[in-house]
Amino acid sequence: VVPHPRPGSEKTLKTLLREYEKANGDALERMPIVGHPTLVIENEHIYQMTHNPEWGGEIAAQTARQMDDYLAKYGLIASQQATIADLRRPENVHMRTSDYTMEMLESFKECSKHADVVCIESTGGKEVFDYALLRQDIGGILFGIGYLGCLDMEWMWNQIVAICKENKCIAGGDTNCSEANTAMFMAGGMTSKDVPHVIAALARSIAAARTLVAYECGATGPGKDCAYENPIIKAMTGVPITTEGKVSACAHSDLASNLIAAVCDIWSNEAVEYHDMFGATTTSVFAEILGYDCAMFNSAIELGYQKEMKEILINSDIFRDSHSLIVAPDNAWEIGNAIVANTAKGYYPRARAGAMKAGSIILAEPRMKLTALRKKPYRRR
Amino acid sequence: MKDMEALPEDEGNFVDMCLKKYKKDVKGFNPDSYGLK
Numbered sequence: 271v272v273p274h275p276r277p278g279s280e281k282t283l284k285t286l287l288r289e290y291e292k293a294n295g296d297a298l299e300r301m302p303i304v305g306h307p308t309l310v311i312e313n314e315h316i317y318q319m320t321h322n323p324e325w326g327g328e329i330a331a332q333t334a335r336q337m338d339d340y341l342a343k344y345g346l347i348a349s350q351q352a353t354i355a356d357l358r359r360p361e362n363v364h365m366r367t368s369d370y371t372m373e374m375l376e377s378f379k380e381c382s383k384h385a386d387v388v389c390i391e392s393t394g395g396k397e398v399f400d401y402a403l404l405r406q407d408i409g410g411i412l413f414g415i416g417y418l419g420c421l422d423m424e425w426m427w428n429q430i431v432a433i434c435k436e437n438k439c440i441a442g443g444d445t446n447c448s449e450a451n452t453a454m455f456m457a458g459g460m461t462s463k464d465v466p467h468v469i470a471a472l473a474r475s476i477a478a479a480r481t482l483v484a485y486e487c488g489a490t491g492p493g494k495d496c497a498y499e500n501p502i503i504k505a506m507t508g509v510p511i512t513t514e515g516k517v518s519a520c521a522h523s524d525l526a527s528n529l530i531a532a533v534c535d536i537w538s539n540e541a542v543e544y545h546d547m548f549g550a551t552t553t554s555v556f557a558e559i560l561g562y563d564c565a566m567f568n569s570a571i572e573l574g575y576q577k578e579m580k581e582i583l584i585n586s587d588i589f590r591d592s593h594s595l596i597v598a599p600d601n602a603w604e605i606g607n608a609i610v611a612n613t614a615k616g617y618y619p620r621a622r623a624g625a626m627k628a629g630s631i632i633l634a635e636p637r638m639k640l641t642a643l644r645k646k647p648y649r650r651r
Numbered sequence: 652m653k654d655m656e657a658l659p660e661d662e663g664n665f666v667d668m669c670l671k672k673y674k675k676d677v678k679g680f681n682p683d684s685y686g687l688k
Contacts (some may be wrong), residue, residue, distance in 0.1 A: 360679070361677075361678060365681075365685065366686075397679050397680050398677050398680055408655055409658050409668075410669070413665070413666075413669040413673065417662075418685050422684075425685075618665050618666070626652070626656075633652065
C-alpha cells in the first residue's frame with residue numbers, strides 16, 4: 271500500500287512524522303484484523319522528504335520501528351520501500367551536478383539505512399520527450415526516453431546500487447512514470463483524443479528498453495509499481511515486479527487494470543491520500559483490498575488454477591487499448607526479445623527495435639475495442 | 652511505423668541528428684546533463 275500525506279502535514283518534520291505514523295500504522299493494524307499475513311508499505315517521497323534528506327531518513331526509521339512492533343505483536347511480515355523523489359527538472363537544472371541531484375543521492379544514503387527496498391521515478395530526457403509528445407514526433411520520443419533516459423539512468427543507478435550495497439538494502443527499480451505514464455494519461459480513456467493511444471503504447475515499449483538499465487546496473491527488483499512497462503521487464507530479466515491496476519483507481523485511471531495483475535509479484539495501489547472513509551481510514555481500507563486480491567491470486571496458484579486466473583485477467587482487458595495489448599504477457603515477451611536481441615547495438619537501436627515490434631503487434635490485431643470509437647471524427651472545441 | 656523505419660539505423664547518426672534538432676528546438680535541453688557535447 272502507498273499512503274500519501276495530506277496537504278499541510280508537510281509543514282514540519284514533526285507533523286509529517288505524525289501523519290506517516292498514523293497512515294502506516296492504520297494499514298499495519300488492519301492486516302492482523304482481517305488475517306492478511308504480509309504487507310509492503312511504500313513511502314513515496316513528497317518533495318520535502320527528499321529536499322531534506324534527514325526527513326526521509328527519519329520517516330523510514332519510524333516506519334521500520336512500527337513494522338518491528340507488528341512483527342513482535344502479531345507475527346506480521348512487513349517490508350518498507352522508500353521511493354526517492356526525482357527533484358530535477360531537466361530543462362531547469364544540470365542533471366548531474368545540481369543541488370537537487372546531491373539531495374537525491376543523500377536521500378538514498380539516509381533511507382537505505384532503514385528501508386528494505388529503495389526505488390526512484392527518474393526523469394532523464396523528459397524535456398525532449400514533452401516537446402516530442404505534443405508533436406507526435408516518434409524520433410524525439412525515442413531520443414528522450416530511449417537514449418537520454420538511458421544515459422541518465424546508467425549514471426544514477428550505478429551510484430544507487432553502490433549505496434545500497436553499503437547499507438545492505440535492496441536496490442529495487444525505476445519507472446518511466448514521468449514520460450510513458452504522461453503519454454498514457456494524456457491518451458486517456460476511450461473517448462479522449464488529445465494524444466493517440468498508439469503513440470502512448472509505443473512510448474511504453476521504448477520505456478521498457480529504458481527501465482531495463484536499472485537492472486543492468488545491478489538493481490534486483492521488486493520493480494516500481496507505476497512502471498506499466500514492468501511485464502516487459504519481467505520477460506527480459508525475470509526480476510520480481512510490482513504492478514498496479516484497479517486498486518490504483520484512487521490515484522488515476524487506466525485501461526489495463528486487470529491485465530496488469532496477470533504477472534505481478536507485488537500488487538499495489540499507486541497512491542492514496544490519508545483520509546477517513548466509512549470503512550476506516552484510506553490506508554487501512556486500501557491495504558485490505560490489496561490483501562484480498564493477493565489472497566485470490568495465491569489461492570488460484572494453490573488450487574492449480576493459475577493459468578485460468580491469468581487468462582481471465584488478460585482477456586478482460588487485452589483488446590481494450592493498444593497499451594493493454596502490448597503489455598499482455600505473450601506480447602511483452604516478444605517486445606522484450608526484440609529489445610534484448612538489439613542490446614549489443616546500443617540504447618537507441620534496442621529501444622527502436624522494441625517500438626517496431628510493438629507497432630507490428632498493434633497493426634496485426636484487428637480486435638481492438640477502441641477502434642470503433644476512434645473512427646468517430648474529431649470535433650473542434 | 653514509416654516514421655520509425657525512416658530513422659537512422661546507426662546510433663551515432665541518430666544522436667547527431669537529434670542533438671542538432673533538439674538543441675535548437677527544445678528550450679532548456681542541455682546535452683552536458685547527459686555527458687554529451
